[in-house]
Amino acid sequence: MNILETDVAIIGAGTAGMTAYRAVKSAGRKAILIESGPYGTMCARVGCMPSKLLIAAADAAHAVQHAAPFGVRMDGQTRVDGRQVMDRIKRERDRFVGFVLESINAMPAEEKLRGRACFLSDKLLQVGDNVQVKAASTVVATGSAPFVPDMYKPLGDRLVVNDDVFSWDDLPRRVLVVGTGPLGLELGQALARLGVEVGVLGRGDGLGGISDPVVKASALGAFQAEFDLRLNTEVLEAVRKGDEVEVRFASKEGEETTARYDYVLMAAGRPPVLEGLQLQNTSAKLDDKGMPRMDVSTLQVEGTPIFMAGDVNGVRPLQHEAADDGRVAGANAARFPDVQARKGRAPLSIVFTDPQIAHAGAFFRTLPKNAVVGKVDFENQGRSRIMLRNRGKLRVYAEQGSGRFLGAEMVGPAAEHIGHLLAWAVQAELTVGQMLEMPFYHPVIEEGLRTALRDASKQL
Structure with a gap:
């Protein structure tokens, strides 16, 4: 067994993890960054940047198609070339990822470790089969992953999550988006504006995180005027039929609808990635979902030298919050046990x-x-x-x-x-x-x- 020692171990090389690494190094401490998946942040690879590229293409198409009220008329037929849309998204996405990889490549080789990490104790990690890391403190920055209910798993490759959308070579004809949070609304509207036949369903009455009923009603009216958006609608059955998916869903009033789609896009939330960390081997106090008790102001897991940064802590799963978390968690891990509470930023x-x-x-x-x-x-x-x-x-x-x-x-x-x-x-x-x-x-x-x-x- 190869045993490595460091001041701070960081699990996850996304936005929070990389920011934590830089904070530790700025404090003059030793760090090891551990990653089991591909390098390149979720934001750059499958999140905020490629989604905005899709939205930009959709907005361009929408502007052309709705220029007539300004007195601007197109003589020819407007056509969306799905292959060109996806080609540009991939090229620009890869460019953003490239900037992240440059940062990773600039790190000393001895401070990067590939493999899946789990806790053996508060200060000892197992990475893969042959490496253990002794660390005075640890930052957990494993992020989040798409939630996929069991009923959809038999759909195979006809079920996609946002990670998969940006691997398409062409735009599909019909997509059902399950989830009316920010991700579902952004992707659903963008695909609709690019000519895809889209349905967006929400099991409850939530809409983009809005809590003000007046604002929500205004948003609902604007979106429903543009694409098929239904709240308080439950999917009863989703069955694969060749390369299609037949979906049966019902409104709160019990009215049933059956429709076919090329894909079901699951956008029903992204829970924290805790599985496999074996936090039960630490001093952390876990709830029934395996989430440890944590001080939000310091990001320290109660009673341990462990800190949680970014989406994995479930506080505010947003990119700018992940970067802020990484800075706070990294600095506190470096100075542990002399941790400091952060000054809160406005949500x-x-x-x-x-x-x-x-x-x-x-x-x-x-x-x-x-x-x-x-x-x-x-x-x-x-x-x-x-x-x-x-x-x-x-x-x-x-x-x-x-x-x-x-x-x-x-x-x-x-x-x-x-x-x-x-x-x-x-x-x-x-x-x-x-x-x-x-x-x-x-x-x-x-x-x-x-x-x-x-x-x-x-x-x-």
Whole structure:
């Protein structure tokens, strides 16, 4: 048995793991980065970057197909070349992955270890069959994996997850997307805009993480006007028929539908990857799902020298949060046992649909009873109407008495940019009055934000 010793072992070479590695090295400590799968972060290989490439192609097709209201008419027939779409996605995806691989290749060979790791104790890891790693502390950054219910597994290669979509050589004709979270909505709308016959089903009434009922209703109306989207719908049966899948599903009211698709795309969540880590061999206290108790502010697993960073900790499974987690977990693992709590950042999430969805700060569902809600409807907002992007609503939340801005939920144009402004305002603990003292140019979509803030200010 080959035994290696290090200050910090890091399991997983994704965004969180690589950031943790850099934090450990910056602290002047020794590190070993352990990876069992392909190098290259999930974001670069199968996540945020290739999905945005698909969305960009879809938006281009949509713009061409909907230019007539501007007086711009196409004489010839608009055609989406699925092979060219997928070819560009793969080329650009590989370019992004290449940048990650450059970082990996620059690491000293003795600080990289290939193989599947599991805990033998708090400070001892087994990697593969022939290597053990003794580490004073460990960062677990194993990420998440698509959830696939057992009923779908007999579908074989007719069942795909987001990881598989970006390996297609051509676009399929018909796809059923199961899941109405951010991933399901982004991929479903993009495929629909590229000419794929798409159905998107949600077992519950969740939609892109929105908790504000007014915002959710606006988003639902916008999406249902464009593609087949059904909430509160349960799949009763999915059976493979040759190279097709016959799916039977029912609404909450009991109305059944049967349809055939080329693929079922499972987008019903990505649980943390804990299987195989054998955390039961450590001092960690595990719940019934095998998740250890962890201090969110330090990312330390209670009573152990183990830290959990990124999607695996289940706190905020977002790329920018994974990078922040890696920095915190790596720094604390390097200085263990003198761990430090991090200063919290304002929550921020964005869904790259059209219209976009954004959330910053407090959710509607967590507001105190006396909170003030300001609103704007983008239907008649000047710049949005000029660009024919006048769909959606923004609702801002403020604390009665102090006037402090608490957060917002939004579906509408430029939500990715407005969301950032609102998250910064939450983190800076600004009041609605202070936000209204900021400059607003004319004519811009941000004037819609000012309308919502003014509405809140009147109520304050």
